[in-house]
Amino acid sequence: FSASERMLAVMAQTRSSAVGILWDIDNPCKHAGESVQETFAKLAPYIKHTHIKDSLGAGADGKLTLPGEGDLPIGDCLGLLAEAGYDGWLSFEWEKKWVPQLAEPEVALPAYLDFIRSETRRVNAR
Template sequence: MKLAFSTLGVPGLPIPEVLRLAVAHGYHGVELRAHPEEPVHPGLGPAERASLATLFQSAGVEPLSVAGYVRVAEPGPDEPVLAGLRELTDLAADLGAGRVRVFPGGGERPEEEADAAAVRRLAAAAPYAEDRKVRLLLETHDSHPTGHDVARVLNAAGHVDGLGAIWDLMHPWLGGEEPTDTFAALASHLDCVQVKDIASAEDTRPLPLGAGVLPLGECLELLSRGGWDGWLCWEYEKRWHPEAAELPELLGPGRRHLMRLLSDAA
């Protein structure tokens, strides 16, 4: 498995410094939070995109994914959602990233209604993503927190080359889904696993890996035994918790912790 971290943990940090941290601490890739307050976002012009792609290539670090904020199950017309997906797909392709993170975002809509919107939009957007060699990854999050929720949508949407899943370890756990059930539901779709740690279900502030309650070891053992060999991305949500410890000082210990767990799981 290859290791990455998200720029959500180092909000606003210039990309050259992000790449320096990745190289210094042995991470293979970086997930790029795509937002106007960050160095990477859909408003970048062609020259800026080309420059960023060159920086990644020169550093030998992969731009793992573009973490966007499109919500595929949200109420409203389809076209603004589809336009957002195309916009993020183009950004990912221009940077050399093969993935775009999307949220469900169904809110309080009935499950059937939210699922139908997500399926319809993902199925419509997938061919464009496939043409640009990008996968749209639906994350276990908000209205669809469990593996079964996300799998239900992806099974109906099809397009396995253009669509996939992100297993954010926290949300299925908060939803009461056992890791074995999450993995079983997502296995055929699983592209990336977001690792993290928190103090409790009531206190979700980010902690160093291994310092909290999330079943990280159990999850990595499941992945290893299941023959899964994808990306592990540390999503340290510093952006939402400014009081949390700084990520750069945790990257080295975090990588060593993951490597120990992977060794134990082998």
């Protein structure tokens, strides 16, 4: 479900400008073994919404982390989006309901805001 080729197949069947892709930056990288550059190159024309999350490790052994504490190249993703003129949404995906050991939202949401502000400033300064 995470491979960009599958999403391209769906988009080829829909052929509608009303349908787009939600790019969950973690899934193709960690579950399908794609680089963020590879995924973005394939899906960029269709991306309308982007999920931001971070993790350490890949696949079933991966562990979700607060933004900036994992090994996902979030800054690279933001850079790719900016270079392409992306004007869609960025949303923080925090899976506390399904992963109870994660930090509480009162910790995670401010951490995300600090991280995303810092990263977007860095990307915009390029």
